[in-house]
Amino acid sequence: MIENFQNLPVINRMILNKVQREAVEYCNGPQLVFAGAGTGKTRVLTAKIAFLIEKGINPWQILAATFTNKSAGEMRQRVENLVNVSVDGLWIGTFHSLCARILRRECLNIDYTPSFTIYDRSDQISLLKKVLKNLEIDDRSMPPKQIHNAISKYKNLCLLPEDLQNSVKGYYEQEVLRVYKSYQEMLHKQQAMDFDDLLMQTVLIFRKNENVLLKYRNMFKYVLVDEYQDTNYTQFLFLKMLVGNNNKIFVVGDDDQSIYGWRGAQIENILSFERQYPDTKVFKLEQNYRSTKHILDFANAAIMDNKIRASKKLWTDRTSGEKVILTRYRDNRQEAESIAKKICSINDTKTMLGEIAILFRTNAQSRSFEEAFRKHRIPYVLVGGTGFYERAEVKDCIAYLRLIINPCDDESFGRIMNVPARGLGDKARDTLIQSSRKLNCSMLEALMRSDISALGSRYQKGFSDLKSLFEILIEMEKSGESPDEILKQLLHFSGYMDMLTSLNTEEASARIENINELINALTIWSSEGQNRKLSSFLEEISLVSDVDCWEKKENSVNLMTLHCAKGLEFKHIFLVGLEDGIIPSRQNFDDDSAIEEERRLFYVGLTRAMENLECSYVDYRWRFGDLLPSTQSRFLNTIPSELYNYIDSSIFIENGSNGFKPRFETETREKPQKKRKVFNDPGFDDFSQDTIEFRMGQHVKHKTYGRGRILSISGFGDDMKLTVLFNNGSRKKLMAKFANFESV
DNA sequence: GGCGTAAGACTTTTT
C-alpha cells in the first residue's frame, strides 16, 4: 500500500486544492500565482518543482529564487523527499546567492577575479567614508548612510554612474554621483562587490556578453520566483533576460505583502506581470488554511483601505475561533510586563512557548520585552539584532581570512593591520599606501613585495611580522589546509589570541568564546561536504540573513520585527506598539505610497496568526530615556469595532494591588518554585541557571570593586552583561558569568 | 602611537 503510494505521481501524493493543482500542472507559458497569506504558497512552489523534475527536467535545469536561504534549504529538502532523486544540482537560493554563483563563474568578463570579496553594509559604509575623505567632501553635509541609500537605489535600478551623467540635476545629486563613481572604482580596485552589485553586475554581464546570457538561458528550462512582489527592477531585468522568449516562468507572490519598497522593490513588478509576459495565465489562491475566521476578517478589514492592490479576498472554512483582542496599555513597560504575565498563563494550559511570537516595527522595541521576560524567567529567542558575524572580534577573523583569498581587499587590510597592536598606526599606514600607489597594487600586495627596510625603520618589526604571517597563511591555503586549521593558526601566529588572553578581563573572555564559536562553525561547515573551500564559507556567511540564523525552539517565545516575520506563522501572535509614528513609522507620514506599505506591513503581522491575535498600543512610550505621549495607530481607526474586543489596561497603576509591581521592589523567593513546575524544558533550565541570580537594582559585592548596585542587564545566558554602579563611584560593565559576586 | 573619557548621535525595516 505504502509502496504504491510512493509510486504515484507527485500531483496525486500531495494534498492540493483545485486551483493549486491547476497551477502546478499548467506548463504552457508564463504563470502568475497570486497567493494570499496562508494559502499554501510554499506547497505549490514545492509541488511545481517536483512536478517538473518528474516530467523529466533535470534539477540543474531549474532555477528557483526564494527570499531567504533558510526557505531555500527547506524547499530543497521537501522536493528531494518528493522525487526520490538527488536534487543537489537544483539552482535554488536567494537572488543574491544565485547571482553570486553565476558571478564566480563569469566575472572575468567584467575584469573581476572569481575570488572577489562580498562587502556587507558596514564594509560599504567604511569604504564610503574613505571615498568622502579622498574627495574632500564633508561627511556631515553628506552622511555616508544617506549616500549608501542613494547608491543602492541606483543599483537596484541597474544604473551605473555613466548612465546618470546627463540626468542628475541638483548639487547634492551631482556630489552623490561623484561619490558613486569613485566608490565603484574603489570596489573594483579591491576586487569587491557590495550586495547590490551581485545583482547588477550579473545583469551587466548578461548585457555585455550574449554568449554567457544564452548559456544560462538555454540551460534553465524553468525559472521560478517566490515573493515576487518584493523584487526590484534589477531583479526584474535579470529574470526577463534569463527567460527570454522561452516563457518558462512561474512567479508566486502577494501584492498585499510587499514590504520592501524602501529597498528598491517595485510592487509594479507583480501588478504589471501580465503586460510584461503576454499570454500569462493567472491563478488566484484565496483559500486561507492558516488563520481562524475572526483573524482573517480583521486582517481583510485592515488591508481594504489600500488603493494600490489587485482585487482579491481571502476566505476560510475554519471555525471563527477567538476574537481578536486590542489592548491599550499605559506605557511600553506595562505592555511588556502584562504580555509576559499573559504568556505565563497561556503556557500553563496548552500552547508551547515556541508557538508564540511578539512582533514589533523596530528592533529597539525588543528591549522592554527582553527585560520583562527575563524578570518572569520566560525563555525567548530574539531574531536579528547584532548578529554573530557583526561582532568586532569575529569581523577581525573574517578580515584575515578574506585577505588570504583576496589580497586586494584593502578594507579588510585596514581593519587588521594593527590588530593586535604591532606599532603600525596612521603614519605607517600612510607609508604603505604610498608604496602601494607606486607599485599600483593593494596594500597587502605592497607589503609582500616591498623591501621592509624601505618602509621606515620604526615600523620594521611590525611590517615584517605581518608579512611573514601572511606568507604562512597563504602557503597554508595553497597547500589545501582545512579552513578551520588556517583560522587556528592565524589566531596563534598573529598573536590575536594572546592579546585577548593577556587582557584577562571578562569582556576578553567573552570574545575568546565568540572566536571559539567561529572556529566551531568553520569546523562543522568543513566537515559537511567534500572540497569545502574557505572562499565558499566566506561567501555563505556574507549572505546569511537574520532569519537564516533563527532556530525555532519549542520552549522559547519568539521576538522579531515584522519584516523578519514574513513567511512565518505562529499559533499566538502579539502585535505590539500599534501607534502612529511606530506603525506607520513617523518617517513615512508624508508619503501616501509609503503609508500603504506600512499598512501592508501591519497586514503581514496580522496574517502570521493561526489561532490567537492580540494587538496592543500604549499611551506613553520611552524613547531616548524620555517618556513621550503616543496615540493609537491610524490603521486601527477604520477597522469596524465589532471585529475585535477592546480592553483598556491603561487604567491600572503600577502598584501591588493591581498585580503590577514596581520595577525595583525587592523580590521574594517564592516565585521560582511555581514557575519551575511550568517550565520543565531542559532548555529553560539552562537559561534559568544563568539568570536566576540577577535583578535590576540588586545589591552585589565584587572582590575588587566592593559593594554596588546593578543598574542594567543586557543580553542573557552566557552573553549577559551587567552594568554595576559601585559605591566607590565607579561604573563597570561586567560579564555576568564571570562576575563572581560574593554574598552581600 | 595607544588608551581613556566625554560628547554626540541615534531608532524604521535588511539581502
Place this chain on the structure above:
DNA sequence: GTCTTACGCC
C-alpha cells in the same frame, strides 16, 4: 539609555 566617534593625555 546605548553605541560611536573625537580628542586629549600619557
